[in-house]
Amino acid sequence: MFKKIGAVALSTGLVLSAVSIPVFADKPESPGKGHGNGNGGKKVENIIYMIPDGFSADYASNYRVYKGEDAVWDAHLKGMYTTHSANADITDSAAAGTAMATGVKTDNGVIGLDPEGNELSTILEASEEDGKSSGLVATSTITHATPASFVANVEDRNNQTEIARQYISSEVDVLLGGGQNMFLPEADGGNQEELNLIEQAQESGFTYTETREELLESTDIDVEEGEKLLGLFAEDALSPELHRDQTEEPSLAEMTEASIDVLNQDKDGFFLMVEGSQIDWAGHANDAAWAMSDVAAFEEAVEAAMEFAKQDGKTLVIVGGDHDTGGMTTGSGAYSGLNADILNNVTATGDFMAAQLNEDRSNAKEIVEEHTNLTLTEAEVQSIQNASDAALAINHVVSDHASVGWTSTNHTGADIPIYAYGPQSDKFTGFFDNTDIPKTLANILKVNLDN
Structure with missing residues (x-):
């Protein structure tokens, strides 16, 4: 039975046949198209940067078959980008996250530092310096590599206790995900030697939540008054989407909506990074059902972000993975169909x-x-x-x-599709490198990303 997969494949072919354009360069705008379609030089006040970890074009194709119709992002495909790190053809999430946050390549395993060990500033921090509020959301521990890349500077991505310490002393306003153990002292079953970072966070203005119900009741936080939100909903990572109904954890969409509700109170705008972390873990496990169900959960979060952007008119939503995981294929065997x-x-x-x-x-x-x-x-x-x-x-x-093939249990060097919705989204058209994404965002926001 024929399953619909053509949209991304055709669009990808068109993108790759185009002349490569440095995405951070000034380019002619598309006049009079409205904020949903690319929309010229309309002002952008808010960025929602959504990263489906491990997601590539074949995930997109299989997900369309899984869902039975186009995904919300399919109509907004803009281009593709390369992902290699400074010291390897195949990146890990730390180096990829750093590139996507800072515009600079670094070595695998390193977060927020260049290969010489110099600290790098991020597009989130540049947005904060411009007066915007900021937030990080993930279904992994919130101290995992991708969210950490937007705030922390550590030589080893596994030093999650240090990342937690840097979070609490940073300017970030919203932190939602798993990882209670990274904030608690050993005496309380955590991984910090002595510090109780949850208590420190509360003393410095964070409202702390541990359950879905508590999160949904906490969105009256006023970031204009210095109030912040910390939600840690599991000792380690959150549950896979297949098992979420057995927990008191919020969904990725609910965390995204709560973050937007809080951050949108800032009259200067906001920068929010949202990671669908476990698409990558499913890829490592070659677990197609886990992968597709977590892509579905990520799509619900993207739908929430795009709906806000549609109503707001000044919000740019970017969707792009940090790398491919597992080398997923759309179809396996000899013309066996798509299932x-x-x-x-x-x-x-x-x-x-x-x-x-x-x-x-x-x-x-x-x-x-x-x-x-x-x-x-x-x-x-x-x-x-x-x-x-x-x-x-x-x-x-x-x-x-399911006619889903796998070529690896690790990352691959596949190029990654990028989708964009909202004002100035056409600036992401073309074939480029992951380091160009934050440079383009800085150009759009007119902020200084000085690395």
């Missing part, structure tokens, strides 16, 4: 299903069929029973049924 829609029936991650297997894995067929609505062959059951990594074997069986 990613069957992933809607999957109710658990491969990791969860593997954890339900008994010692000899004799219940593999029962467990996988219960959570996938698939009928497994004997060969597929044996592949799970004999595998050194049961979760990966389950994920490959499910992916094969």
